[in-house]
Amino acid sequence: GVTQSPTHLIKTRGQQVTLRCSSQSGHNTVSWYQQALGQGPQFIFQYYREEENGRGNFPPRFSGLQFPNDSSELNVNALELDDSALYLCASSLAGTGGYGYTFGSGTRLTVV
Amino acid sequence: AQTVTQSQPEMSVQEAETVTLSCTYDTSESDYYLFWYKQPPSRQMILVIRQEAYKQQNATENRFSVNFQKAAKSFSLKISDSQLGDAAMYFCAYIGGAQKLVFGQGTRLTINP
Numbered sequence: 441g442v443t444q445s446p447t448h449l450i451k452t453r454g455q456q457v458t459l460r461c462s463s464q465s466g467h468n469t470v471s472w473y474q475q476a477l478g479q480g481p482q483f484i485f486q487y488y489r490e491e492e493n494g495r496g497n498f499p500p501r502f503s504g505l506q507f508p509n510d511s512s513e514l515n516v517n518a519l520e521l522d523d524s525a526l527y528l529c530a531s532s533l534a535g536t537g538g539y540g541y542t543f544g545s546g547t548r549l550t551v552v
Numbered sequence: 553a554q555t556v557t558q559s560q561p562e563m564s565v566q567e568a569e570t571v572t573l574s575c576t577y578d579t580s581e582s583d584y585y586l587f588w589y590k591q592p593p594s595r596q597m598i599l600v601i602r603q604e605a606y607k608q609q610n611a612t613e614n615r616f617s618v619n620f621q622k623a624a625k626s627f628s629l630k631i632s633d634s635q636l637g638d639a640a641m642y643f644c645a646y647i648g649g650a651q652k653l654v655f656g657q658g659t660r661l662t663i664n665p
Contacts, residue, residue, distance in 0.1 A: 471653070479657060480558075480643050480655030480658050481643070481653070481655050482655075483654070486651070486652060494651065496652070526595060528595075535651070537585070537651040537652075538585040540599040541653065543589075543597035544596065545594060545595045546595045548595075
């Protein structure tokens with residue numbers, strides 16, 4: 441499946457954070473979603489072959505990386521209180537989103 | 553832009569009864585997929601059922617079935633013989649050509665024993 445680390449994280453406003461994801465074996469596309477408390481997940485961006493190939497309505501301080509082994513990172517700079525949320529990673533084979541994505545259990549980020 | 557709306561923030565049902573969760577969506581695309589995901593307290597999104605827009609037949613997975621009304625852009629989930637393990641947040645989601653999931657706000661389902 442998809443594994444994410446860490447499971448929980450507390451950061452101070454203005455700091456930077458890196459969240460990690462390991463995709464399901466054989467998957468080559470990874471997406472990141474932000475889920476605020478009591479809300480549905482919101483698409484942040486998607487990576488395929490180490491390139492960003494889609495981005496939601498998030499500022500540039502949200503950035504990512506995808507590595508050749510299909511692991512990926514989500515980086516957030518200059519943390520704001522509103523960045524407090526559950527961050528979900530999801531993987532799939534390119535072009536097969538219609539069959540659904542496999543999600544990790546997320547990283548709960550709290551910004552104080 | 554595509555949108556997904558779930559108008560029921562919370563629903564409850566007696567164990568062994570049937571419950572229907574509602575979802576509407578808006579899109580100008582003709583080729584897309586719709587999903588229902590379950591999110592238990594473990595936080596992991598679990599795919600419950602999927603529907604291909606070009607198929608008129610409603611999808612069914614064991615106790616879970618959908619009522620897909622393409623013209624009305626409606627996609628409801630019916631859970632039959634509700635079980636305690638069905639208690640969770642349920643999200644309706646859409647994916648089209650952009651290959652990104654668009655989620656609704658979710659419905660919290662409670663199962664009463």
